Amino acid sequence: MLHSTHLALAATCLIGLSACGQGGVETSAPDGSAKAPAAAPSAAEQQALLAALPAPYNTGDLENGRRQFGLCRSCHTVVEGGPNLTGPNLHGVFGRTAGTVEGYRYSDALQTAGFTWDAERLDAWLANPRTYLPGNRMTFAGLADPKKRLDLIAYLKVESGFEPGAAEAPAADPASAAEAEL
Numbered sequence: 404m405l406h407s408t409h410l411a412l413a414a415t416c417l418i419g420l421s422a423c424g425q426g427g428v429e430t431s432a433p434d435g436s437a438k439a440p441a442a443a444p445s446a447a448e449q450q451a452l453l454a455a456l457p458a459p460y461n462t463g464d465l466e467n468g469r470r471q472f473g474l475c476r477s478c479h480t481v482v483e484g485g486p487n488l489t490g491p492n493l494h495g496v497f498g499r500t501a502g503t504v505e506g507y508r509y510s511d512a513l514q515t516a517g518f519t520w521d522a523e524r525l526d527a528w529l530a531n532p533r534t535y536l537p538g539n540r541m542t543f544a545g546l547a548d549p550k551k552r553l554d555l556i557a558y559l560k561v562e563s564g565f566e567p568g569a570a571e572a573p574a575a576d577p578a579s580a581a582e583a584e585l
């Protein structure tokens with residue numbers, strides 16, 4: 404749902420820029436130095452997203468989080484629309500029901516977990532995936548250092564398209580209205 408909403412909003416933005424308001428997604432740097440993929444947030448945008456995270460994640464070190472994600476990279480992508488590798492794509496993981504990325508074949512353990520990923524659950528999962536959800540197939544020993552997990556989770560929130568406030572107040576779905584206009 405989230406995705407179609409974004410697509411619809413993006414389409415609306417292309418047609419009438421005034422309709423985008425502050426919700427619009429910046430696709431190029433103002434100085435024209437946009438060599439990176441269009442969707443990648445600038446460093447300033449990343450810092451703004453970081454600052455908006457709930458404590459203690461707003462104190463996370465994104466650079467260290469990026470380094471920690473090196474432990475995950477061989478099995479996971481985090482960019483929007485990124486492929487499933489050995490593990491599922493992690494874009495939008497926060498607020499998503501465990502075991503539900505389309506086209507990815509999960510273990511029974513993850514398919515029937517039934518919970519929604521949030522920072523606390525991810526923290527426990529990353530500390531020790533094997534004991535957190537026995538029978539799952541993620542071959543990862545765990546990240547024992549809480550500070551490394553904090554930095555990694557902050558990084559994942561910023562990189563995975565987490566929207567501050569979305570968890571507390573799900574926005575009314577504007578997709579139908581936007582589609583009606585098209």
Ligand code: HEC
Pocket residue numbers: 471472474475476477478479489490491493496500501502503504508509510511512513520525529538539540541542543546
């Ligand atoms: C060796 C490969 C591998 C590594 C390394 C790995 N994962 Fe995974 N991950 C998997 C697999 C496989 C699954 C699916 C497990 C299942 O179905 O039981 C998974 C599942 C997950 C899930 C659940 C996703 C969902 O849709 O419910 C999360 C979150 C996750 N991994 C995060 C991470 C993070 C963060 C790291 C780095 C600290 C990491 N993983 C490292 C292979 C890996």
